[in-house]
Structures are given as C-alpha cells and as structure tokens.
Amino acid sequence: MTASAPAPRLKDVALHQRIRSDIEGRIVSGEWKPGDRLPYEHELMAEYGCARMTVNKVMSSLVEAGLIERRRRAGSFVRRPVAQSAVMEIPDVRAEVQARGEAYAYELLSRRQRKATRADAEMLGLEPGAPVLALECRHFAEGRPYAIENRVIALSTVPEAATTDFSTEPPGTWLLRHEPWHGAEHRISAASADARIADLLDIPAGMACLVVERQTWRSDQSITAVKLWYPGDRQTLVARFTPSTAGSR
Numbered sequence: 001m002t003a004s005a006p007a008p009r010l011k012d013v014a015l016h017q018r019i020r021s022d023i024e025g026r027i028v029s030g031e032w033k034p035g036d037r038l039p040y041e042h043e044l045m046a047e048y049g050c051a052r053m054t055v056n057k058v059m060s061s062l063v064e065a066g067l068i069e070r071r072r073r074a075g076s077f078v079r080r081p082v083a084q085s086a087v088m089e090i091p092d093v094r095a096e097v098q099a100r101g102e103a104y105a106y107e108l109l110s111r112r113q114r115k116a117t118r119a120d121a122e123m124l125g126l127e128p129g130a131p132v133l134a135l136e137c138r139h140f141a142e143g144r145p146y147a148i149e150n151r152v153i154a155l156s157t158v159p160e161a162a163t164t165d166f167s168t169e170p171p172g173t174w175l176l177r178h179e180p181w182h183g184a185e186h187r188i189s190a191a192s193a194d195a196r197i198a199d200l201l202d203i204p205a206g207m208a209c210l211v212v213e214r215q216t217w218r219s220d221q222s223i224t225a226v227k228l229w230y231p232g233d234r235q236t237l238v239a240r241f242t243p244s245t246a247g248s249r
Contacts, residue, residue: 015048015050015054016057016058018048019050019054019058020058020062023038023058023068024062024065024067027067027180028180028182028218028219030158030180033078033178034078034079034176034180035077035078036078037074037075037077038078041055041056041059059076066079092170092172092176093139093146093147093149093172093173093228094139094170094172094173095173097141102142103141103142103143105139105143106137106169106170107138107139107140108136108137108166108167109136109137109138109200110134110135110136111133111167112133113131113162114131114132114134115129115130115131116128116132120225124152124222125222126154126156130154131155131162132153133153133155134150134151134152135150135151135152135166136148136149136151137149137151137170137171138200139170144202145201145203145231147228147229148197148200148228148229149172149226151171151227152224152226153175154221154222156221157218157221157222157223158175158179158223161174172226175216179223180218181216181218182218182219184215184216184217186213186214187212187213188211188212189213190208190209190210190232191208191229192206192209193207193208193209193229197209197229201229201231203231207232207233208232208233209229209230209231210230210231210232211228211229211230212227212230213225213227213228214226
C-alpha cells in the first residue's frame with residue numbers, strides 16, 4: 001500500500017489562516033491599495049517565523065481569490081479590479097470612450113456631501129443619515145454628450161472621497177484606481193429621457209436611453225451606487241459566448 005501524505009499540523013493550518021487573514025484585512029480595509037506591492041516572501045517568513053511553503057500557500061490562495069497577482073521577478077501586488085461582467089464591461093467611462101478612439105472630456109455638474117436619504121440607505125445598506133457624497137457628472141465623446149452619471153459614495157467605506165477633487169478626474173476612474181471591490185451588481189434597462197436628462201444629453205425629450213445601474217461593495221460594506229444614462233442611438237450591447245457542453249446542440 002502507498003502511504004498517504006501526512007495531515008497538516010494544526011499549528012501550520014492556524015498560522016496559514018492568520019497570515020492570510022492579516023493580508024486580506026489590509027487589502028479589504030484599503031490600507032494596501034490596488035497596485036501596491038506586498039512584502040516579499042522572505043520578509044513574510046521572517047515576520048511570521050514560518051517556512052516558505054506556508055507563505056507560498058497563502059499567496060497562492062490570495063491569487064485564486066482574485067485579491068493579488070504575482071509578477072515574475074517583481075513580487076506580489078494588490079490586484080486591480082477586473083471590470084467585466086457576463087453581459088457588458090463595468091465601465092470606466094473615460095477608458096471606454098478612449099478605447100473607441102474618440103476624444104474624451106468630462107464635466108462635474110454637482111458635488112454635495114450630505115446625509116443619506118432613505119433611498120440611499122436602502123440602496124447602499126447604510127443607516128439613514130450616514131454620510132455620503134453625491135455626484136452628478138457628464139461625459140463627452142468627440143465633443144458630444146456621451147453619458148450622464150449620478151453617483152452616491154458611502155463615506156463610511158471610502159472616507160478619502162470627501163476630500164478628493166473630482167473636478168478633473170471622473171469618480172468611476174478614481175474608485176477603480178483606489179478602492180478594491182469584491183462584488184458588483186448591475187441592472188440594464190431602457191428608459192425615456194425626461195426633459196432634464198434630454199437637455200444634458202442634447203437629445204429630444206422622450207428619446208430612448210440605455211440605463212445602467214450598478215452597486216459595488218467590499219466584503220459586506222457598500223462602496224458606491226451609480227446610475228448612468230446613455231443616448232440609446234449611440235450604444236450597442238455585445239456579448240460573445242460559447243455553448244455549454246451539457247445540452248448544447
């Protein structure tokens with residue numbers, strides 16, 4: 001009979017879990033931001049007094065969880081969120097416009113720090129009256145209005161947003177660069193532009209618009225909720241997929 005591999009010692013399992021918990025906590029809290037380099041493996045070995053195998057196991061589990069990425073000869077880094085879904089990319093609107101080969105411009109229409117309304121609280125899972133930052137922005141492509149963005153940021157999760165100047169950098173771009181997120185949900189619908197939205201998008205009132213509503217969170221903490229209005233005649237949703245093995249014909 002072939003001898004089975006020895007079971008891991010409880011001490012090793014507990015240490016592995018503690019190291020992972022420590023690293024994950026620093027990433028989730030925002031102490032280590034997307035793009036930050038983690039300590040080298042030999043530094044973690046010295047800090048925790050453990051073997052390279054233990055550290056390697058921790059790093060591999062964090063890679064599998066999508067929290068970090070390893071770069072050959074450079075080390076391990078906090079992973080930047082991958083902005084995609086099964087239906088469409090979660091847009092960084094600036095990158096979206098530039099990827100089309102079009103000139104991008106941005107305008108901050110309003111910025112207001114206030115207490116969460118009941119609707120904000122329900123949407124973001126906050127207590128009524130919790131501090132939020134409400135932003136309205138307009139994005140342009142080749143000088144034409146491309147999208148209207150209405151966004152609420154939970155300041156209890158992202159306190160640095162309160163002192164960030166969003167007059168030059170879009171909030172979506174800033175959040176993707178600075179705030180790690182672990183989950184997102186979005187809804188896509190069509191709606192007729194009311195008079196105000198029509199005026200901002202320079203389209204006729206009542207024209208059909210593509211509306212994308214999205215919420216992102218980190219662990220159990222909501223980060224932001226956003227609603228984007230796009231002129232319907234300038235947008236196309238494309239999804240590429242292959243049939244599943246079971247039941248496909």
